Amino acid sequence: MSILIQTVAITTKGEIIYDISIEKLKGENIKWYWVDFQEPNENEIQLLTSFFHFHPLAIEDCLEFVQRPKLDFYDNYFFVVIHSINQDTLDADEVDIFVSSKFIVTFHKKPVRDLKNILQQVGKEKTLQDNPMQIMYQVIDKIVDEYFPPVYKLEDLVNQVEDNTSDQTISELMEQVFEIRSELNKLRRTIVPMRDLLYRIISSSRLNTIKEKHIYFQDIYDHLLKLVEMIDANRELSTDIRDSYLSISSDRMNRVMMTLTVMSSIFLPLTFIAGLYGMNFQYMPELAGKYSYFIVLGLMVLIALGMIWFFFRMGWFRFHKGTKL
DSSP states (O other): OOTTEEEEEEETTSOEEESOOGGGTTOTTEEEEEEEEESOOHHHHHHHHHTSOOOHHHHHHHHSOOSSOEEEEOSSOEEEEEEEEOTTTOOEEEEEEEEOSSEEEEEESSOOHHHHHHHHHTTTOGGGGSOHHHHHHHHHHHHHHTTHHHHHHHHHHHHHHHHTTTOOOHHHHHHHHHHHHHHHHHHHHHHHHHHHHHHHHHHOSSOGGGSTTHHHHHHHHHHHHHHHHHHHHHHHHHHHHHHHHHHHHHHHHHHHHHHHHHHHHHHHHHHHHHHHHTSOOSOOGGGGSSSHHHHHHHHHHHHHHHHHHHHHHTTTTOOOOOOOO
């Protein structure tokens, strides 16, 4: 048997048997069992049909990435699709679970570290030996717990951007804000469907076996509600930060444009006077005067000072210092 297919069986006498062969799983002395498929090859995938006789639609969902977590009911078992999160990329990885009173089968194309840990704990914890539903609860609970670290990390990043303790420029902060929002949206696309799935699980009347574990699945649902609230709160805060920085940037641009406008307005009449006396006409009365040059310069200075005083009275020089968010 492949080392990537792990099995554990609980006998009718309460014994725990690890790495039991697939052929022995349906023995009369087996109370229930757990088979975990990790990165299965084509021959191992065939066991889903040849040995377990799962529905073709469920097997198809195992082989193709399902965009949303789901719950499907079949004759003697139900099929659950959940999503774990890659801690590095925040991409969703699919984990498929088949559950009945006699077995639980987990199927995933990428390693999920918590599954291996839970598998090893079956022989040590009595609660995990009760029934397959307890294993399903533990699997979903551990995967949901892995949602918290990236959410907390992004929350810290949002607070850092808001405080701007490192005195970064607005363009650098805006780049961080958009990156954080992108990652928050990526997490939200994974966590919100998981929340909806848990709501369906705890609300379904067809899952009779879940009544005993209702409070446990309700706890997972509460965790997902908290996660969604944290993500939405951080998205709103990042939106406010983005809008505030855009307003600051726009205000700074307006002040620059106002300064340029003032400078242009002051030099406009001076340019007119300089252009007027720069024309090459032979007969211009003012050119012949001994002090005409100094008179024109003085006139230009007076015009410039007068316009500066006028603009000051109009409030054009009353700039306000920017403040931190």
